[in-house]
Amino acid sequence: xxxxxxxxxxxxxxxxxxxxxxxxxxxxxxxxxxxxxxxxxxxxxxxxxxxxxxxxxxxxxxxxxxxxxxxxxxxxxxxxxxxxxxxxxxxxxxxxxxxxxxxxxxxxxxxxxxxxxxxxxxxxxxxxxxxxxxxxxxxxxxxxxxxxxxxxxxxxxxxxxxxxxxxxxxxxxxxxxxxxxxxxxxxxxxxxxxxxxxxxxxxxxxxxxxxxxxxxxxxxxxxxxxxxxxxxxxxxxxxxxxxxxxxxxxx
Amino acid sequence: xxxxxxxxxxxxxxxxxxxxxxxxxxxxxxxxxxxxxxxxxxxxxxxxxxxxxxxxxxxxxxxxxxxxxxxxxxxxxxxxxxxxxxxxxxxxxxxxxxxxxxxxxxxxxxxxxxxxxxxxxxxxxxxxxxxxxxxxxxxxxxxxxxxxxxxxxxxxxxxxxxxxxxxxxxxxxxxxxxxxxxxxxxxxxxxxxxxxxxxxxxxxxxxxxxxxxxxxxxxxxxxxxxxxxxxxxxxxxxxxxxxxxxxxxxxxxxxxxxxxxxxxxxxxxxxxxxxxxxxxxxxxxxxxxxxxxxxxxxxxxxxxxxxxxxxxxxxxxxxxxxxxxxxxxxxxxxxxxxxxxxxxxxxxxxxxxxx
Numbered sequence: 001x002x003x004x005x006x007x008x009x010x011x012x013x014x015x016x017x018x019x020x021x022x023x024x025x026x027x028x029x030x031x032x033x034x035x036x037x038x039x040x041x042x043x044x045x046x047x048x049x050x051x052x053x054x055x056x057x058x059x060x061x062x063x064x065x066x067x068x069x070x071x072x073x074x075x076x077x078x079x080x081x082x083x084x085x086x087x088x089x090x091x092x093x094x095x096x097x098x099x100x101x102x103x104x105x106x107x108x109x110x111x112x113x114x115x116x117x118x119x120x121x122x123x124x125x126x127x128x129x130x131x132x133x134x135x136x137x138x139x140x141x142x143x144x145x146x147x148x149x150x151x152x153x154x155x156x157x158x159x160x161x162x163x164x165x166x167x168x169x170x171x172x173x174x175x176x177x178x179x180x181x182x183x184x185x186x187x188x189x190x191x192x193x194x195x196x197x198x199x200x201x202x203x204x205x206x207x208x209x210x211x212x213x214x215x216x217x218x219x220x221x222x223x224x225x226x227x228x229x230x231x232x233x234x235x236x237x238x239x240x241x242x243x244x245x246x247x248x249x250x251x
Numbered sequence: 252x253x254x255x256x257x258x259x260x261x262x263x264x265x266x267x268x269x270x271x272x273x274x275x276x277x278x279x280x281x282x283x284x285x286x287x288x289x290x291x292x293x294x295x296x297x298x299x300x301x302x303x304x305x306x307x308x309x310x311x312x313x314x315x316x317x318x319x320x321x322x323x324x325x326x327x328x329x330x331x332x333x334x335x336x337x338x339x340x341x342x343x344x345x346x347x348x349x350x351x352x353x354x355x356x357x358x359x360x361x362x363x364x365x366x367x368x369x370x371x372x373x374x375x376x377x378x379x380x381x382x383x384x385x386x387x388x389x390x391x392x393x394x395x396x397x398x399x400x401x402x403x404x405x406x407x408x409x410x411x412x413x414x415x416x417x418x419x420x421x422x423x424x425x426x427x428x429x430x431x432x433x434x435x436x437x438x439x440x441x442x443x444x445x446x447x448x449x450x451x452x453x454x455x456x457x458x459x460x461x462x463x464x465x466x467x468x469x470x471x472x473x474x475x476x477x478x479x480x481x482x483x484x485x486x487x488x489x490x491x492x493x494x495x496x497x498x499x500x501x502x503x504x505x506x507x508x509x510x511x512x513x514x515x516x517x518x519x520x521x522x523x524x525x526x527x528x529x530x531x532x533x534x535x536x537x538x539x540x541x542x543x544x545x546x547x548x549x550x551x552x553x554x555x556x557x558x559x560x561x562x563x564x565x566x567x568x569x570x571x572x573x574x575x576x577x578x579x580x581x582x583x584x585x586x587x588x589x590x591x592x593x594x595x596x597x598x599x600x601x602x603x604x605x606x
Contacts (some may be wrong), residue, residue, distance in 0.1 A: 050446055075448040082446065085439035090265035102257040103447040142443070 258457025424507025516602025
C-alpha cells in the first residue's frame with residue numbers, strides 16, 4: 001500500500017526550476033532514500049511534502065491527504081527532522097518535548113520518547129551544550145511526539161563522527177520496526193545501502209532512477225561495470241572503529 | 252488556548268534564564284534612573300522669575316527694567332495664562348505680581364512660589380526690595396506667598412522616573428521582540444515551528460502575551476524602585492494615577508511590541524533588523540521628553556516630536572504619576588498611542604514571515 005504519492009511535482013523559483021516534474025510512490029513501512037548531489041532538489045521535494053513549501057504544480061499526498069490543500073492535516077500525521085534547525089536554547093530537553101507535544105495537541109509520554117532516543121539522562125540539560133549526535137537525536141525525539149505515520153529525516157548523520165553515525169543507524173532501524181514509514185535524504189551511499197529498502201536518485205530536479213540498492217548495484221554490474229578500486233578486506237573507517245571502539249563519545 | 256499558553260510560558264521561562272535580558276530590562280534602566288535622579292542632572296539653570304505687570308505704568312516699567320539688569324535672573328513676562336502650572340513644574344521658579352495703580356495707591360508686590368522653591372522666592376524678595384529702595388518713593392513692600400498645590404514638585408527625579416519607565420518599555424518591547432525573532436529565524440527555530448500544525452498567529456500571540464507580562468513586571472519594579480530609593484511620591488496615592496499608569500503602560504507595551512514585530516518583519520534580513528531597531532529607538536530616546544522637557548526644544552521640532560510613538564507614553568505616565576491627571580484629560584495621548592498601535596499592527600502582521 002502506498003502511503004506517499006507524488007505525481008509530476010514541479011517547483012519553480014524566480015529564476016530556476018528546482019524540481020522538474022518528478023513522480024514516485026512510497027510504500028507503507030519502508031525506508032525510502034532520496035539521494036543526489038547538493039542542489040539536486042532533494043530538500044525542496046521533502047519540504048513540499050512536509051507542507052513547508054507550496055509546489056508550483058503537480059500532486060503530492062500523504063496517507064490520502066493532499067499536501068497543498070490540507071497542509072495542517074499532513075503536518076499532524078508526519079514527524080519532521082529538518083536539516084538546518086535548532087531548538088529553544090534556554091529550555092531543557094524535557095521542556096522542549098513537552099512544548100512540541102502541546103503544539104501537536106498530543107499527550108505523549110515525554111520520558112519514554114527521550115528514552116527511545118537515548119537522551120533520558122539529559123532530560124534536564126539545555127539544548128545548546130549537546131553534542132552533534134545528541135542534537136540530531138533530540139530532533140528525532142521531537143519528530144516522534146505525535147506518533148507519526150511518516151517520518152522525514154533530512155541528512156540526519158551529516159557532520160557526525162563514525163560512532164554517532166552508527167548509533168543513528170540503529171535508532172532509525174528501531175523506528176522502522178515500530179512500523180513507521182521513513183523518508184531519508186543523505187549524501188552517504190553506504191548509509192543508504194544499509195538502511196533503505198528503495199532509493200530514488202535525483203539529479204538537477206529530476207529522478208534518474210528508483211529501485212532497491214541491491215537491484216541498482218546488480219544492474220550496474222550486469223551492464224559490464226568494473227570498479228577501479230581494488231578489493232580491500234577493510235576500510236580506514238573499520239580501522240578507526242577498531243581503535244576507538246563503537247560506543248558513543250559524549251558526556 | 253493551550254498552544255498560546257505553552258508558547259507564552261516557555262518564553263517567560265527562557266527570559267528569566269537569560270541573564271543578559273534581565274540586565275537590559277531591569278539593571279540598565281535602574282542604574283540610569285538612580286544615577287541621573289540622585290545627581291539631579293538638569294537642575295542647574297538660572298533662576299526664572301515670571302512677572303505679571305497689572306499696573307503697566309512708568310513706575311512698574313522702571314522696576315522691571317531694573318530687574319532685567321540683573322544678569323543672574325531670567326525674566327519671563329509672558330507668564331499670565333498658566334503661571335500656577337509653571338510654578339508647580341518649576342518651569343518658572345517664582346511669579347511676581349505688580350498690582351494695579353502701582354506707584355500711587357497700591358505699593359504691595361506679591362511673589363508666589365511652590366513649596367520646595369522657597370529659598371529662591373526669598374532671594375527674589377531681597378533683590379526686589381533692594382531695587383525698589385532706589386525708586387522715588389520708599390514705602391514699597393514686597394510680600395512672598397506660598398502657592399498651595401494639591402501635589403508637590405518632586406524635582407528632576409520625579410520628572411525622570413516616569414520618563415525612564417516609558418523608555419524601558421520602548422527598549423525592551425522593541426529590542427526583546429526583534430532579537431528573539433531574528434535569533435529564532437537565523438537558528439531555524441521558526442522553521443521547526445512552521446513544520447508543526449500551528450499558525451503564525453499562535454506563535455505571535457504567545458510571544459505577545461509573555462512579553463506583555465514581562466513588561467508589566469518591569470514597569471512595576473521600576474516604579475517601586477523610584478518610590479523606595481528615589482523617594483518620589485506617585486500622585487500622593489491618587490487613584491487616577493494608578494489607573495492611568497496601568498492603562499498607559501499596557502497600551503504602550505502593546506504598541507512597542509507591535510513596532511518590534513513590524514521591524515523584524517520589514518527588515519529584509521537579520522543583518523538589517525538590529526540597526527533598523529536602533530535607528531528607530533535612538534532618536535526617540537532624546538526627542539520624546541524622557542530626560543528633559545520637550546518645551547525646551549524649538550517649537551517646530553516639538554510640534555513634530557509630539558507625534559513620535561514614545562512622546563505620548565512619556566507624557567501620559569508623567570502626568571499621571573506626578574499630578575494624577577484623569578484619563579479624560581489624557582485623551583490626545585491615548586488617541587496618538589492607539590493610532591500608532593494600529594499602524595504597527597498592520598505592518599507587523601502583513602510582513603511577518605516564518606523564514
